[in-house]
Amino acid sequence: MNLTDLLQQTFLQHALIASLLVSVTCGVIGALVVVNRLIFMAGGIAHTAYGGVGLAFFLGAPVLPTAGIFTAGAALILGALTQSKRERTDTLIGVIWAAGMAFGIIMINLTPGYNVGLMSYLFGSILTVPTHDLWVMLGIDIVIVSLTMYFYRDILSFSFDPDFARSRGIPVRWLYFMLLIMVAEAVVIMIQVVGLILVIALLTLPPYLAERHTKSLVGLMVASGIWSLVFCIGGLAVAYQFDLSSGASIIATACAVYLLFISGQIVWQWLLTHRKSPA
Template sequence: MWEALQYEFMRNALAAGILVSVVCGVIGTLVVVNRIVFISGGIAHAAYGGIGLAFYAGIPPTLGAALFSMAVAMIMGAVSFRNRHRADTIIGVLWAVGMAVGIILIDLTPGYRVDLMSYLFGSILAVPLGDLWFMLPMDLLICLTVFAFYKEFIAMSFDEEFAFVVGIPVKILYFTLLGMIALAVVMIIRVVGLILVIALLTIPPYIAEKYTHTLGKMMVLSSFLGIAFTVVGLWLSYQYDLTSGATIILVAGTAFFLSAFSDRIKKGTSGAKD
């Protein structure tokens, strides 16, 4: 790995992976404990509509994805907050329509054909220095927001009715969380792509939840796990000439199954003792 770091693109890739891992640890924890993985997936895939709109309008793809993701997140939030029984259907429709709009707009963009694979499966090795300067303030904004309203997020995540009773603005917090998910998704797309966003958002928190007892510790451990998966995935992709985003997710997936397998062994052992 040290040999690979002599190249600027590998240093940029490692920095991008660390920044994304931190935001995934923080936001992914809130996604898991609030059980809004499906909404997060809808936001992530609908973001492709923003990418298509950006190429068609001639604006930066990151800006287009951020604005479109934010708009879709607010729509999904309104739907899920008012009518949770039907929210999954509408989210599924927005998920599909967002991707379809992106593909059609790219088809209609004259004289240019974007590489779909780089957005669907990520292109961490092609992250320029400019994107890192975009990711850093996004990381700080998300982390500072969660830190500032940490107690309120705990109340909303674990006892929503209590949060309402004591006067916590649950609706505003919920929409704030969805907005932060939209910003996080734009960052993650550069690393692992639209298709694999959910894995990086959910696998580290899922594993961390088993070894922690507070939301803060879960966020910290999730971030470190994400960094570990990213570093190992980058090293394997460099050593064996593999697609980096997919390799990172396979490393995370392997850790997920090992964690689940160890749980079964522990349960089997404790059952045998009883």
């Protein structure tokens, strides 16, 4: 099958649209997660989402909206706990992380029958995204981008220096909760693409690669989004070429680029050092 024929396939069209929609979220939320040092928190929220997936299976409810509400609730609880017990942040994240997973597993155990689709939420399945999930993704994208644009100045100041932001009258506490809910919703739409276990890689690798060449937070968001799209499409191509799992291929592509980047930096530094020092 040639490329033109391939692009006529609905499943691939959906996959490409999903890649684009997820990349928008990934760029915005990934940048915010990295600059606010919320990577472990985002990991906790991602794994807690499994509780929402399990609940959806148990109730026979649509997975994305159910997981979205469940994960947002868990993120709010996590935010409230970490705000009041700052010295125990990592412990609390670990507890919520495990509790969400355990709840999801119990819900699945209590659900009659064998749930074939469950694996797609753990490891992603971008090739099976249905049309209504694309609309949910688009809706969440619009909300996340609109909120980020509207509150950009406050988010920028809060991310850089929360104490200063508070002294300027910025509602830092509310922004923090809003950010956690946005992370929760971003995670929920990303589990369709790479699965909740691999979400954290797609949130952190693009900003890592982008941050060295950007001078602004909005620039970091755009560059991270572009990297994310490159990884999604590249991963899809790898998955198609070698008949591999799409989620794992996307993350493997991102990791390969990351390793290439790091290697390039080491070689460049080595060349610079040897050029400077006389033989």
